[in-house]
Amino acid sequence: MxxxxxxxxxxxxxxxxxxxxxxxxxxxxxxxxxxxxxxxxxxxxxxxxxxxxxxxxxxxxxxxxxxxxxxxxxxxxxxxxxxxxxxxxxxxxxxxxxxxxxxxxxxxxxxxxxxxxxxxxxxxxxxxxxxxxxxxxxxxxxxxxxxxxxxxxxxxxxxxxxxxxxxxxxxxxxxxxxxxxxxxxxxxxxxxxxxAGLEVANKPDSQDICFVPDGDYASLVKKLRPETAAPGKIVTLDGTVLGDHPGVVHYTIGQRRGLEIGGQAEPLYVVKIDPEAREVVVGPKRALAIASCTVEGLNWLAEDQRQVETKVRSLAPPVPATLTDVGVRFDAPQFGVAPGQSAVYYEGDRLLGGGTIVATQAAELEDA
Structure with missing residues (x-):
């Protein structure tokens, strides 16, 4: 057909x-x-x-x-x-x-x-x-x-x-x-x-980030923005220094592997990146829980509504949420939400709109 x-x-x-x-x-x-x-x-x-x-x-x-x-x-x-x-x-x-x-x-x-x-x-x-x-x-x-x-x-x-x-x-x-x-x-x-006899029938799919075909995005960023390779400190939420890092470009929110700060009482994750202070802030998984996020550059394709299903990563399932005047509030805390990612809104299979996450607001969780 x-x-x-x-x-x-x-x-x-x-x-x-x-x-x-x-x-x-x-x-x-x-x-x-x-x-x-x-x-x-x-x-x-x-x-x-x-x-x-x-x-x-x-x-x-x-x-x-x-x-x-x-x-x-x-x-x-x-x-x-x-x-x-x-x-x-x-x-x-x-x-x-x-x-x-x-x-x-x-x-x-x-x-x-x-x-x-x-x-x-x-x-x-x-x-x-x-x-x-x-x-x-x-x-x-x-x-x-x-x-x-x-x-x-x-x-x-x-x-x-x-x-x-x-x-x-x-x-x-x-x-x-x-x-x-x-x-x-x-x-x-x-x-x-x-x-149809097309020679490209079995051609492999291109990489998600087409200009980083080898997956080494850090090398590209360091070449274009050398300041991201400046060494700094890995610190806890209260400012305690746990070790050194080779540059903030090597870290993303939610990262656990590659921190090289063993001997801790519980697993630690990257919860914040402060380029100006050259600090990578780490904390327990519960510190990654996000209640809401601020979204800018909203593009809207639907009628006015507040209740939506929201995706904050391309491979994450959509979750129930409520639109606010400045962004979106999740019905339940979400993990791995990071500034720079997109908040994309759905109603079933229909895409309603979306924008760029510029800030996140932490949830208060005793255990996670």
């Missing part, structure tokens, strides 16, 4: 721009778009300078990916554009990623990328091409509500759902976007790629 791209009128006169990363998901989207009979254009963003892009492996929109996207477009007989967004990606995503770590926060660069180069710059370019929509390979669903407005829903396959990273999508953007893979499991997508 060919997914409905929700285009009205003569389909042959409609134009679909497909955001192509060079992976199997976006390649299948291009294939499905071409089968509709509409005019299809593939667009790939070059997010690194040419020399670095060619050398990268396991990254999104790197040298091999650009070649793979072009190869798919050639097979489908559709035009392919490559846009040099290296400077915009560096300033809007990579630099902000480093800045967040320098402030002791835990950033989510995928959300920044979607809210910037993908759903702002690329969407604008698509309109310049006269497109009727921009289609991507995200595993989310676009559902038309009873009021006729587009809504954003979780991908039907919970293992692949990417809605958490798309909370910043505005209503205007959602009206123009299409997500034809939202109802499909990954194995079905690979099957479609094999049936």
């Amino acid at each position: 060919i997914p409905d791209f929700d285009l009205s009128g003569d389909i042959s006169s409609q134009r679909i721009v497909v955001a192509m990363s060079g992976g199997v998901d976006s390649s299948v989207v291009a294939c499905l778009a071409a089968k509709t009979g509409a005019q299809v254009i593939g667009v790939t963003l070059q997010l690194y300078d040419h020399g670095e892009a060619v050398a990268r492996s396991g990254s999104c929109c790197a040298g091999q990916d650009i070649y793979d996207a072009k190869m798919v477009c050639d097979r489908l007989g559709i035009p392919h554009y490559v846009l040099d967004y290296e400077s915009r990606f560096r300033e809007g995503v990579i630099d902000k990623f480093a800045d967040e770590y320098a402030m002791g926060r835990t950033p989510i660069p995928c959300s920044q990328c979607n809210q910037g180069v993908k759903f702002v710059d690329l969407l604008a370019f698509s309109k310049e091409l006269g497109a009727d929509c921009l289609a991507t390979g995200h595993y989310v669903r676009r559902v038309i509500g009873e009021d006729g407005k587009a809504q954003l829903w979780k991908g039907r396959d919970p293992r692949r759902d990417q809605s958490y990273f798309l909370y910043g999508t505005t209503q205007e953007q959602l009206d123009f976007l299409r997500f034809p893979l939202g109802d499909l499991p990954k194995d079905e997508v690979r099957k479609l790629a094999e049936e």
